[in-house]
Amino acid sequence: MIQLKNLSKSWDDGKTFAVKNVSLEVPDGKVLALLGGSGSGKSTTVKMINRLIEPTSGSILVGGEDITHQDPVQLRRRIGYVFQSIGLLPHMNVADNVTLLLKLQGMPAGERAAKANQLLDMVDLPHETFAQRLPSELSGGQRQRVGFARALAAEPKVMLLDEPFGALDPVTRDTLQIEFSRLQRSLGLTAVIVTHDMAEALLLADIIAVMNVGEILRIGTPKELLQNPGDDYVAKLLETPRRHGELVRELSD
Numbered sequence: 001m002i003q004l005k006n007l008s009k010s011w012d013d014g015k016t017f018a019v020k021n022v023s024l025e026v027p028d029g030k031v032l033a034l035l036g037g038s039g040s041g042k043s044t045t046v047k048m049i050n051r052l053i054e055p056t057s058g059s060i061l062v063g064g065e066d067i068t069h070q071d072p073v074q075l076r077r078r079i080g081y082v083f084q085s086i087g088l089l090p091h092m093n094v095a096d097n098v099t100l101l102l103k104l105q106g107m108p109a110g111e112r113a114a115k116a117n118q119l120l121d122m123v124d125l126p127h128e129t130f131a132q133r134l135p136s137e138l139s140g141g142q143r144q145r146v147g148f149a150r151a152l153a154a155e156p157k158v159m160l161l162d163e164p165f166g167a168l169d170p171v172t173r174d175t176l177q178i179e180f181s182r183l184q185r186s187l188g189l190t191a192v193i194v195t196h197d198m199a200e201a202l203l204l205a206d207i208i209a210v211m212n213v214g215e216i217l218r219i220g221t222p223k224e225l226l227q228n229p230g231d232d233y234v235a236k237l238l239e240t241p242r243r244h245g246e247l248v249r250e251l252s253d
């Protein structure tokens with residue numbers, strides 16, 4: 001569903017590369033986690049898939065079509081995008097935020113309201129309670145749910161998620177991760193999720209691509225990485241969730 005071929009991005013005429021020669025594939029209905037430290041090129045990679053950033057070289061195919069020459073606005077209607085700061089419009093209520101894109105596409109108000117209700121219920125924000133609220137009247141986790149509902153409004157097949165759970169407390173994060181997995185599977189979404197948290201990648205992804213200084217160090221299923229990290233940095237990233245798991249097990253014995 002998503003194919004990146006030798007994708008690179010340089011901001012300074014090839015002196016340094018934010019993303020260098022990245023090739024990967026995400027099959028239909030699967031989740032790929034882009035994992036790595038700060039500045040490793042994760043966000044830049046994701047933003048090239050919906051053309052928020054133009055690649056320096058390489059190609060991107062979505063659903064078999066090269067998207068590098070597609071109209072960015074049309075493209076972004078087909079690709080849901082969820083990011084940490086969410087970007088809800090503060091003066092607009094939740095229902096209008098969720099269906100803003102559909103309004104721009106000309107959907108009549110009545111239909112839009114029904115769609116907003118359906119989307120809010122889907123992300124576990126009962127519309128009777130939440131549809132008319134302003135973003136400032138929501139918790140961080142609730143706001144992130146609105147972000148998901150908005151990304152799902154145009155019924156995309158592909159979702160890009162840039163650290164969607166990063167700013168949430170651990171319990172809310174855990175709940176939203178589980179709900180995201182449920183929605184992703186039931187809707188058959190193909191997704192790329194950016195994270196710096198190995199535990200999150202292990203839990204959510206079918207494929208994990210570990211990035212460092214713009215390049216992919218290692219790509220494989222969670223099981224493949226756990227069985228054979230294949231690289232010191234990858235082994236180090238796997239250490240923390242492993243140690244936490246062992247510690248909790250010891251304490252509960």
Ligand SMILES: Nc1ncnc2c1ncn2[C@@H]1O[C@H](COP(=O)(O)OP(=O)(O)OP(=O)(O)O)[C@@H](O)[C@H]1O
Nearest residue numbers: 011017018036037038039040041042043044045196
């Ligand atoms: N507009 C820009 N101009 C110049 N350099 C940029 C620009 N945007 C990003 N970079 C550089 O590209 C590199 C990769 O940035 P990117 O945001 O993709 O990293 P990241 O892995 O998503 O990091 P984080 O986890 O901190 O969000 C960084 O060194 C960054 O400074």
